[in-house]
Amino acid sequence: MHELSIACEILEQVMATATEHGATEVKHVTLQIGRLSHTNPEQLSFCFKAIAEDSIAKDADFIVEMIPPSLECECGYTGPIDEKQIQENCGFTSELLAYAAVMDCPICGKHARITGGRELIIKSIEIETENQD
């Protein structure tokens, strides 16, 4: 359970950006989370709300976009994994395992290197400011 420390980091970054832009309220925080990372979006949102209680981000909602894994193979292929294979692997007990099991190159079938899918990116925030005009 490391969602709390990650939520702290997110709040710190969000508040710095919001303050810099003169925000009176943070409405949304858009996150991009890699499917292979061990971050639980619901827990993260819960922790964020708990620590943001006294801040202008207290009512902010999380918008979560999941990032599919991507690969780099010695044959020269760089790009996403074969999503079709994931569907064929639906018998797997967990989504993470289904993804981890298809890390072979969709072109040549060799074991490829993971280049994406483990991120946790604060993509953007939506803030409210007072109109100074």
Next chain:
Amino acid sequence: MLMLMHVINMGHDVYKANDKVAEKNRKKLDKHQVFSVNVMGAIGSGKTTLIEEAIRQLKDKYKIAVIAGDVIAEMDSSRFRKLDVPTIPVNTGKECHLDAKLVEKALDEIDLDNTDLLLIENVGNLICPVDFKLGEHLRVVIVSVTEGDDIILKHPMIFKTAELAVINKVDIAHAVDVDAEKMRDDILSLNPNVPVILTSKHDWESLETWISFIELGVKEVQKK
């Protein structure tokens, strides 16, 4: 008063921020020619024991330091100190993993000019340490047969990203009704190129294989 809405792009990657500190750690270790090992694994998998064995066999040949990460790190640290090696306990408190910043701080307390090998014991679990690089040269995962032979497929990412996998306590596999070979096959199905070794603290030959892997790394780094 009129309120205005804005979308501000940030693009801040929380894990990348950790990776950057990890890279800094790695450069520092390389500069001092210190080979570093991140030892991950569940509670009770035998991390501390296998590190102790490595220290016992290698401490006359190389200068060794240890970072012992744990929720309460003092217990394992005192085991390492008994072997006369400098040990830095890193209390993670409520945290379930070491991260690059904690290691960066610990490195300040180690005399790197007088260190050839740094053994880092991560907090015991198979999930949280995966996402946090420390700057290590070798990522090791230790799993024991007592965890059951379905444990590997339940935690794919740690085995997928490991550079050495150790299946420990194989001497009692039969007693706990576990097939160590199935565990090996599961690891290789996730990560076909990773070396997998089977160990038991009562089988000297198996420990030698574990220790030789570490020694190989120390020699590699010293050649540079």
